[in-house]
Amino acid sequence: MSEMQNREKIIQLQGVNFFYGNNPVLEGVDLEVSRGEFIAVLGPNGGGKTTLIKLILGLLYPNSGKVSIFGREPKRVVHRIGYLPQHIEIKEDIPVTVLEIVLMGLVRSGKFGWFYSNKDRELAFNALEKVEMKKYSNCNITSLSGGQKQRVYIARALVSNPDLLVLDEPTSNIDPQGKFCFYEFLTSLSNSETILVVSHDLSITSAGIDSLGCLNKKLLYNPEPKLTQEMFELLYGVHRHTCPITRHGPYPEFILPT
Amino acid sequence: MLDILSLEFMQNAIWASLLVSLVCGIVGSLVVVNRMVFLAGGVAHTAYGGVGIAIFFGLPVMITTIGFTLLASLGIATATVNRKFKTDTVIGIFWATGMALGIILMDLSPGYRVDLMSYLFGSILSVPGIDIWLMLAVDIVILGLVLLFYKNFLAISFDQEFARTRGVPVAGLYFLLMAMIAISVVMIIRLVGLILVIALLTIPPYLAQRKAKSLGKMMLLSVLWSIFFCLVGLFIAYQFNLTSGATIVGTGSVCLSLMLGWDQFKKINSTSRVQYR
Numbered sequence: 001m002s003e004m005q006n007r008e009k010i011i012q013l014q015g016v017n018f019f020y021g022n023n024p025v026l027e028g029v030d031l032e033v034s035r036g037e038f039i040a041v042l043g044p045n046g047g048g049k050t051t052l053i054k055l056i057l058g059l060l061y062p063n064s065g066k067v068s069i070f071g072r073e074p075k076r077v078v079h080r081i082g083y084l085p086q087h088i089e090i091k092e093d094i095p096v097t098v099l100e101i102v103l104m105g106l107v108r109s110g111k112f113g114w115f116y117s118n119k120d121r122e123l124a125f126n127a128l129e130k131v132e133m134k135k136y137s138n139c140n141i142t143s144l145s146g147g148q149k150q151r152v153y154i155a156r157a158l159v160s161n162p163d164l165l166v167l168d169e170p171t172s173n174i175d176p177q178g179k180f181c182f183y184e185f186l187t188s189l190s191n192s193e194t195i196l197v198v199s200h201d202l203s204i205t206s207a208g209i210d211s212l213g214c215l216n217k218k219l220l221y222n223p224e225p226k227l228t229q230e231m232f233e234l235l236y237g238v239h240r241h242t243c244p245i246t247r248h249g250p251y252p253e254f255i256l257p258t
Numbered sequence: 259m260l261d262i263l264s265l266e267f268m269q270n271a272i273w274a275s276l277l278v279s280l281v282c283g284i285v286g287s288l289v290v291v292n293r294m295v296f297l298a299g300g301v302a303h304t305a306y307g308g309v310g311i312a313i314f315f316g317l318p319v320m321i322t323t324i325g326f327t328l329l330a331s332l333g334i335a336t337a338t339v340n341r342k343f344k345t346d347t348v349i350g351i352f353w354a355t356g357m358a359l360g361i362i363l364m365d366l367s368p369g370y371r372v373d374l375m376s377y378l379f380g381s382i383l384s385v386p387g388i389d390i391w392l393m394l395a396v397d398i399v400i401l402g403l404v405l406l407f408y409k410n411f412l413a414i415s416f417d418q419e420f421a422r423t424r425g426v427p428v429a430g431l432y433f434l435l436m437a438m439i440a441i442s443v444v445m446i447i448r449l450v451g452l453i454l455v456i457a458l459l460t461i462p463p464y465l466a467q468r469k470a471k472s473l474g475k476m477m478l479l480s481v482l483w484s485i486f487f488c489l490v491g492l493f494i495a496y497q498f499n500l501t502s503g504a505t506i507v508g509t510g511s512v513c514l515s516l517m518l519g520w521d522q523f524k525k526i527n528s529t530s531r532v533q534y535r
Contacts, residue, residue: 057423075425083423090417094291095470100412107413109425114408114474140471156420 007034009071010164010194011056016065018051025051029065029219035163038190040205040225041198042235043215049198050086052215053168056196057083070163079108082162084153086169092141098152099137102127105159127155131185147178154185165189167197171204183207262496267383271502274385275488277393278449278458281442283481284404286459287466287473288435291415295460297334300349301436302443302455304330304356309377310363320389324444330356331440335433380451380503382492389448396441403438404477407431412473449488450503458484461510465517487513 011033018026025048033039043049054060055067058074070077082105102124103116116124128134131151141149150173157165170186171179180203187208189195197204198215205212205225214220214231222228227235262268289298308326312319330352337348376384404411413421414428422428446455466479491506 059422078423078425081423083420085417085419085423090420091291091293091415094415095467095472095476096412096416097471100472101416104409104413104416104420105424107409107421107424107426109427111409112406114405116409138471 007036009033010035010037010069011196012066012068012071013052013055014066014068016055016062016067018048018055018060019063024217026055026062026215026219027217029215031213031219031221033194033196035194036190037211038186038193038195038207038209039197039211039213040207040209041196041213041215041219042200042202042204042231043198044200044235047200047216049200049215050168052219053083053166053198056166057081079160080163082157082160082165084157084165084167084170086172092149096141097137098128098133098139098141098144099124101141101152102137102155102159105156123159123161124155127159128152130158131155145178146173146175147181150174150178150182151185163194165193165195167195169199169201170197171199171201179203180206266387267385268496270385270387270390271382271492272489273390274382274393274449275492276485277390277397278445279462279481279484279488280397281400281445282458282462282484283466283479284400284477285438285442286463286484287477287480288404288411288415289439289459290463290467291473291476292435294435294439295456296346297338297349297436298439298443298459299456300334300353301327301331301439302447302452303353304334305440305444305447306360306377306452307356307358307363308360308444310360310367314363314367320392320444320448323447324441327440327444328437331436332433335436339429339432376451377447378451378453379501380447380449380454380506382449382502382506385448393445393448396445400438400442403434407434408474411435415473450506454503454507457507457510458487461507461514462487465514468517468521483510483513 009032011031013029013031016026016029017024029052041049041052051060055062056069056074058069058078067074070080099121103120105127106116106120106123125134125137128137131154133148133151133155136144136148136152141152144152150170157167171182174182183204183206186195186197190208190210197207197209209225210223212222212225212227212231214227214234216234218234220228220231220234222231263272289295305323305327307330308323309319311317311326312322315322334348334352338345410421410426410431413424413426414431418428442459443452443455446458450458462480462483463476465483466476470476470479487510488506491509492502494500494509495502495505
């Protein structure tokens with residue numbers, strides 16, 4: 001793991017505080033993610049996970065502290081980031097093919113016009129091939145299953161060959177079977193991408209992550225994919241052995257604190 | 259019937275129908291996919307304030323109304339872009355205030371009141387030649403803007419949050435779309451009046467959306483549907499001496515009902531075939 005820590009820092013958050021009005025959402029958050037690292041950030045609802053992502057993407061600015069992505073301000077490097085949102089507000093009823101959705105991943109400020117070049121289409125087809133959805137390129141998104149839709153949105157995030165992949169609750173709309181297929185896919189991607197996943201689902205830890213973060217206003221980081229006692233208490237506010245989740249949940253024992 | 263095509267007012271009406279259909283199809287498609295129908299209705303009714311200003315001060319009606327409606331729509335856009343205020347409340351306020359302003363200024367204006375009805379219900383048969391050229395200019399501008407920003411409009415229509423992360427100027431495009439709605443609405447008022455503007459902005463795109471596979475094709479189909487409603491409605495209105503605007507919208511409503519009925523019939527038919535097997 002020390003080799004990973006010696007690599008170039010892709011994401012750097014230093015002493016970040018963020019408030020919505022007077023309500024603190026992030027308090028003194030420090031985080032460094034190295035090139036090639038696959039990190040999962042766990043947190044409960046309202047813990048600040050989506051806010052963290054928005055800070056990384058440059059959609060929000062911290063009240064204090066610093067956010068650097070590839071050593072620069074996030075807004076200046078958005079074209080190097082692939083993003084999979086929680087897609088709550090996507091209007092899937094508008095007439096648009098799978099290919100057009102993936103091509104949206106190439107839209108940028110300053111790029112105009114109504115048609116895509118052959119090179120853009122080739123990139124889109126390659127991205128669809130990576131997620132095994134190329135044969136659906138001419139289909140409407142509404143005709144696909146939840147897992148297939150998620151693959152299309154992943155292709156949209158990958159089409160621009162990003163250096164950093166950020167995923168927000170990627171398994172929230174997938175059934176348990178699809179979830180583990182998705183984790184296998186993420187594991188294969190992690191060989192060539194720096195990946196940050198935020199989730200409230202402990203099962204993400206079976207996706208072959210390198211390191212783990214826990215976020216509930218404050219952030220605790222472990223360069224190993226294991227929950228420490230402090231992390232567990234930060235997440236759930238109780239000792240592991242009294243928490244009903246650990247008695248009933250299908251979570252890999254190796255990640256839980258002893 | 260072909261005799262009527264030699265009449266100048268009918269030629270102007272047909273040209274106006276074709277030119278307005280272009281904006282109905284293009285802008286209407288964006289209104290429908292972005293779920294801004296109520297907003298477009300608010301802009302349309304606010305436009306009446308511009309009509310009142312033009313008549314009260316003796317200014318050219320179309321240009322004055324376009325200017326006033328543009329300002330009003332940008333005001334609505336400013337109040338609603340970040341959803342700081344309740345969108346439906348803001349629209350309702352502009353809607354009512356614009357109408358009230360127009361009516362009061364009409365009351366204070368000397369002369370005949372026929373203009374009141376023509377702007378409420380349309381007056382396609384009295385479109386002057388100069389307005390046709392203005393409509394053509396507006397069509398060229400709107401078509402140019404949509405072609406230039408098509409990819410961006412598609413991205414924000416489908417997933418605004420993702421578009422924002424790609425650096426697309428979402429707020430700027432929202433303002434641009436509101437401006438395009440304002441200009442389109444003033445053109446459509448000429449045909450069907452402000453009461454029925456929403457119909458031409460929604461029925462053709464709704465019909466097109468059911469068959470189109472892309473936003474571009476939806477716009478094209480929508481334009482064709484609009485042309486069909488306008489020309490057939492115009493013909494029926496002429497034959498039976500009816501209000502042209504209402505007849506155009508009535509044609510659209512009948513087509514919509516027939517298509518929905520046909521789809522329902524096919525659905526019931528295929529369900530009963532499965533049961534009998």
